[in-house]
Amino acid sequence: MRAAFQTGPRVDCQEIGARVLGDLIAKPIRGERVLDNLETLARFGSTDRGGMDRPVFSPQYRTAIDWLASEMRAIGMTVRLDPAGNLIGRLGPAAGPAILSGSHIDTVPGGGIYDGMLGVVGSLEVARCLSDVAPTMSCAYEVVAFADEEGAYISLLGARAMFAELLQDEVLAATGRDGTPLVDVMRAFGLPPEKIPDAARSPDDILAFIELHIEQGPILETEGIEIGIVENIVGLQNSHLTFHGQPNHAGTTPHHLRADAFHAACLAVSEAFCIVEQQCGPDVRLTFGDCEILPGASNVVPGEVRLTQEIRAATGAEILRIGDTVLECANSVSARIGVSVTTRVISDDAPATMSPIVIDAVAQACDQVGVRSKRMPSGAGHDSQQISKHVPTGMIFVPSRQGLSHNPDEFTQPRHIKLGIQVLCNTVVSLINASS
Template sequence: MALMKINFPRLQNTIETLAAIGRSDADHGLYRMAFSENDLQARDWLKSQIEAAGLEYFQDEAANIHARLNWDGKRASVMTGSHLDTVPGAGHLDGALGVLAGLECLRCLKEQGVDLKLPLESVAFTDEEGRFGGMLGSQAMSGRLTPELIHNAKDLDGHMLSEVMTHLGMPPLNILRARRQPESIHAFVELHIEQGPVLEQQRMCIGVVDAIAGLVRWNIRLLGEANHAGTTPMNMRKDPLQGFAEVAAALARILEENGSPRSTATIGYVNCFPGAANVVPGRVEFSLDMRDTDMQVLDDLAQAFRKSISAIARRRDLMFEYDEVSRLQAAACDSGIVDCIGKVCREFGYHSMQMHSGAAHDSMMMAGITRTAMIFVPSMAGRSHSPAEWTPWEEIEKGSNVLLNTLYRLASEAA
């Protein structure tokens, strides 16, 4: 099959234009929180781009924005997409790249008038970054939301999702209607920056994602006895911070003995109470984030942590409590699409490698209803969720060319 190329100057121009929406003068970072003024401005701009390109514009009940080519509502579509919303102090590529490269691919296919067996859709998913829990739009599309989840969704400032949507004229419970039937989607492919250092370190320009890691996150409490730092002898203390230090020191060993090469474990938050220099701590709270692409490995790992922390607490006369605060199922990518992406890379002569995604993406949700894969491009120095986020333009061009040809091949398959 012949190789096609995107219109790179046009893509570069749209990336630069979107990068100016929601930019703060203070840290030069972007902030387009879902449903904020900046997000709404980006949505309006995207709508104008879709219409100017002569593509069909559609917004579903979860506020996901679709650009559509050859849409007839009957045949399954080949779908691509990512998100427009960002974390505070964000870079210009996380999410935006997948949305704008998707739009560019549809534009190219329309202009070149190629024969497509299936319609194409490029989607900007609502609230991927988690103002209201994360991956809201793709959860809606893949049928994971319930009325209860929608009613209870609240941001850190206490704003309810239902109020925010009602204010914008969108009935919140209608989000459930954004659900797509699996038969209505032929395949889903997302182009995204890696947000890690692996591709750059391996000198690869494309990462072909074969799995997205699942996650288990705990809030842990070690309870001892707060007491006077001067009068309590060392051998008569119940000091949970000493217990915590032992857990933190054992983390790498527990991971090595019970995890896979793809496992990670992170303590990202710790707080000590009452938190005074002259008081033996009485309570330590900390988080534990565990990830792997295999849920069985992940559950075994969590079990090993539970046993180790219990043993440490017992030895030090501490109480150990934990709550599971998050659980995301790992998602396997479709081997057929993974092969197709690899083949396109070889035909272009782009250096590529298979890898997994340690970060969650909309693809994780889409994998629940359709065959799915992701294309990664390198993140310089592995930086993301930061104004330092950067991918060289030539790598963006390569990644977008791979997306274009993958979508074209998928849309040329017999339904």
């Protein structure tokens, strides 16, 4: 089997399904059907500018959810839209614990057709494979499309609601890009927002969650590896870093008498990057993604510079250390130039650790399927980061061409899609077997 993967451009998933999964799987994975499903989903919210625009609770999201629900029903799944807008299809025992698999089908503006969709469509394909043996399964299998992963209103809304982590004030205050309140949009979608707490489930009812996703980065493609086994999802801290100087005439104020906020910001950022690149591991990310210079005139020495600062790292301690490093650089540079610095944390998401049990199940599945795999962190946020706080969780990555995502050119080779779903299927089967 292994040689067939490494030498042939085509992968016969039917053969893999039949041989690896033995008597539990009655039907093989059909890669072409998965590609068809991705193309169908791509029609609901494609834009003239290229790419997708399908925020949660939009009309095009409704069409996509309806289509997905009908596909679930067609294979005998019990389907429900929970009060937070998570679409859940269930196969196997009507009561008792379940193995969950899924992702999201909402997109960013100008997004691609694989981010999130692959995990949902792949989980659906696994359900199709399991449908004939559902009556003999020792626990249920659920496919979930989580609401608002991309944060059109509240990032990870559905995954957070599933474990009672959404605050009522947060729901009441949330608005979309055009200022429309979330509560109005949910009501129009047929979901009374006051019912969101009813979406909460007991973690005891969920044995494990497994999410197949595109990598959204260049590592797997660059290294020629077919599957990434995610060990952790990095934490993410967003801050505002502001340099306060003194605006003055750009022609009459000599450099040594300026309190130039932009000069201080440039030096501080440059020093911070040097330190981070020399002292931190390869998985750390420091980004100043937005910059506002005030008053913003070509003939005025900048009096204030506002930077957004984003730090991602695998541990909370490392995030703190990088934040301290930046602030030390900013303070020492600013003192020299006669500028002051303030910082304010806007959001702080802790890193998430994947379950060793699920990681081992994915690794074993990779061996069964015969793919090259690599254990790695996820630099992007996912529904899994929320769910892993409550139940054993794992993620399977497949390569993204040129590392592109949140981009109309997002692409994953059909061969990698099939392999990813095969690994997902084997993982789900081994988790179901382990539950008996």
